[in-house]
Amino acid sequence: MSDTLPTRQAYRNRLVELLPEHERAICLDTDTGLFSGVDFGSAAERYVNIGIAEHNLMGMAAGMAASGWTPYVNTMAAFATSRAIEAIKIDIAYNAVPVRIMATHGGLSAGHLGPTHQCLEDLAVMRALPNMTVVVPADAEATTALVDDSLTLPGPLYVRLGRKATPPLPGAERPVIGKLQRLRPGTEVVIVACGPYPVHAALQAADQLTGLDVGVVNAHTLKPFDVAGLLDATAGARLVVTVEEHWRSGGLGAAVTETLAEHNPIHVSRIGMPDTFAGYVGSQQDLLEHYGITADAVVQAVHQQLTATR
Amino acid sequence: MTLTAGPGTEELKAHALRIRERIVDVCATPEGGHLGGSLSLVEVLTSLYFDIMRVDPGHPDDPERDIFLLSKGHAAIGLYCTLAERGFFDPEELSGYATTGSRFMAHPVKAVPGVEMPTGSLGHGPALAIGFALAARLSGSARRTFVAIGDGEMQEGSVWEGAMGAAALGLDNLVAIVDRNGLQLTGATEDIVPMESVGERWRSFGWAVREVDGQDIAQVRAALAETPWEPGRPSVLVARTTKGAGVPFVAGNAKSHYVNFTERQHGRARSALRRSAPRGGGDE
CATH class of the missing domain: 3.40.50.970 (Thiamin diphosphate (ThDP)-binding fold, Pyr/PP domains)
Known part of the structure; x- marks a missing residue:
């Protein structure tokens, strides 16, 4: 792409x-x-x-x-x-x-x-x-x-905003501030992501997770957070995974877990930057790979959690 | 606005005295308040609100009004009492200062008519003032922006970010006033972080500078009436003042920073104000 x-x-x-x-x-x-x-x-x-x-x-x-x-x-x-x-x-x-x-x-x-x-x-x-x-x-x-x-x-x-060119999001509808964007239908596992690379990782992971009904949501607006939209997108889901280019605390993972904990406590696996400063030298993509903000990490998190709860 | 069109000096002094009396009263309410830095600023506030600035208490949102920002937000009591004296709200309301449910917080809030921006975390006024002044210039408005800065506040780096920025933009519709009372919370500014020559510092940052006795209302208004002092430069008035001015038993004392008067002290302060000339100055 x-x-x-x-x-x-x-x-x-x-x-x-x-x-x-x-x-x-x-x-x-x-x-x-x-x-x-x-x-x-x-x-x-x-x-x-x-x-x-x-x-x-x-x-x-x-x-x-x-x-x-x-x-x-x-x-x-x-x-x-x-x-x-x-x-x-x-x-x-x-x-x-x-x-x-x-x-x-x-x-x-x-x-x-x-x-x-x-x-x-x-x-x-x-x-x-x-x-x-x-x-x-x-x-x-x-x-x-x-x-x-x-x-x-x-x-x-x-x-x-970012710094260098990032992949386009083909076929997505025009985003509306404050509304989650459903990129792919699917209710068994719902991946919620924000930002260019995390959204792509979510879409790629959904392709790789064959045999599961996987939905992908672009949560481009962190605040005001679309509570109704999230509850609708995750109704009946076994697992929710968040993907973000952010420390795991306080960002998208937090917005999603806070919402679900109050309204519909589904397990949430959070993919994001570990609790560390990046000591590794590399491009944005190198760093995402190094710190595990990738499609593979999403796939692994899904398998791990669904196996654990089977 | 010209001096001849404005009120007489004696009239201004009478306003200043009433503002001081109210400040003292507020500092006798249950929470007490920031007395010293409110009293030192009275002549500046009186000059601005009763002579220099275009403001209309009946229309606090008048788009052509001049703007005042109290960067040293802890002098909120001084500002509230001035706004009350000017007619922005009923002075009686001040008796509820800082009580539960009151709109009068210890730092300025926009819920009080006439307050432009909330302040109190030091070092925010200069940047805000630049924004108002640049907006006025780009809009072709004659609006002027005034910002009062504490001398201790000049220890905040953001003051100097703003000082550089305003000069770079050549904002001669912007006027800062430094309340140079020489004291901050725990002692003399010069013992904590020496900052003399205050005027030279501002001058070196590109501002037009004047220094006055900040408790002499005639000097203060005369200087403020003539801005801009140099075309293309923002103006800063270094007002040499006395913390606690007008109340001899606290004047010049760092402990005047925050005072909760007992009934007896309140009476003494009120008596002192009655006896003293409105000029204050802490030397009576």
């Missing part, structure tokens, strides 16, 4: 198209380089590179949003959600203002740049904040649709 645009480039391309038409939208950058050489045309004064200052970025975005603007703020996921978290919490989430936090280098996509630039905690951190919408588009096309929807979405939005 050939890769398409990195989700961050899909976002950039769409924002560049949209900015001239939306006079109260503004792009605030922290010298990320994502917009180098971009011509914003008539919207040129609404692209501002404020320098390497993530707290300042979040605070000023909140001030602009409180003045009636919709700022698209740009930094890496690690710097948004760990470094600038207090400004996001107090200035953005507490005020419920429409800031769009466009966070690149999510998950392990920073690859060989190492744990300083990788971000495996963002979904947990952002999901904990009241008023925040948290989204992980699974491919470039979904990212474009999300950027369109973000123009009018009330309140703050966190978008986890």
Whole structure:
């Protein structure tokens, strides 16, 4: 399967198209380089590179949003959600203002740049904040649709984007923020995933799990979490497996287990990054393989659990 | 807005005195409160709300209003008492300060009419102010943004992120006021983290700087009335103040930071305010 645009480039391309038409939208950058050489045309004064200052970025975005603007703020996921978290919490989430936090280098996509630039905690951190919408588009096309929807979405939005090209999600319907996306019907085992590689791992695992009725769900919106959609998709299931490019705590696995524990306690096996920093040097795909966020790991988890409970 | 159009200095002093009296009253409510840093800021708040800023208590959301952000959010009592004096809400409401179910928290909340943004975690005001100021400039609005920063607060790195950022953007519709009362929670700022020359630091970051006696309302209003002092640069007023100004038995003492007055102390403070000139300053 050939890769398409990195989700961050899909976002950039769409924002560049949209900015001239939306006079109260503004792009605030922290010298990320994502917009180098971009011509914003008539919207040129609404692209501002404020320098390497993530707290300042979040605070000023909140001030602009409180003045009636919709700022698209740009930094890496690690710097948004760990470094600038207090400004996001107090200035953005507490005020419920429409800031769009466009966070690149999510998950392990920073690859060989190492744990300083990788971000495996963002979904947990952002999901904990009241008023925040948290989204992980699974491919470039979904990212474009999300950027369109973000123009009018009330309140703050966190978008986890990647760094390099990732596989497209062929045939998927246009995602709707807040609604789980059923990619493959199946009720015996349900695999719930988010992000480009985990969703692909889920689909591949479903193909490999012959003899079982396996459903696949793309949980692109972590918050607000589609509780009804999950309960519907998992009704009658023997096993649910979550797959994410995130530490196993606090992210998608947590959202799914919290929901099911309260409403329909099915066993959940969580595939994600072990409780460690990546000490291994490699590309995003190397790291996913090394740390077991793969189709094979899903297949193994399913066999293990179904054997154990037989 | 010109000085001649504004209220007289004596009128401002009368407002300042009433604001101080209310601050002292609030610090005698069951939880007590941040007294010292509220009192030191009274002349700044009075100048802003009764002379300098375009605000309309009847329309707190007026889109053309000027913006004030209390970055040193622990001086919320000072802000609440000023807003009450200005007519944003009934001053009587302040008697319920910090009681169960009250809308008056110890750090500013937007539930209180006139409060623009919640603050209190130090170092957030400058970035917020930049956002308001940039939005105004891009919208072609004459709105100005004012942000009050504590001198101890300048130990937060984000203050300097904002200082650099505002100067880089050339936001001359932005005015910061540093409440230079020289004290923070446990002692003198200069004993904890020396920060003189405060003015030189801001100047080196690209700001236009003026220093005044922050308890002299005529000096404060005169300086604030003339911003921007240099086109293309944000302005910072270093207001040299006294923590606890106006209440002699706490003035200049770090322990004035948070005070829960006994009935007797409350009476002493009220008497002192009655006797003293509204100028305060802690030297009576």
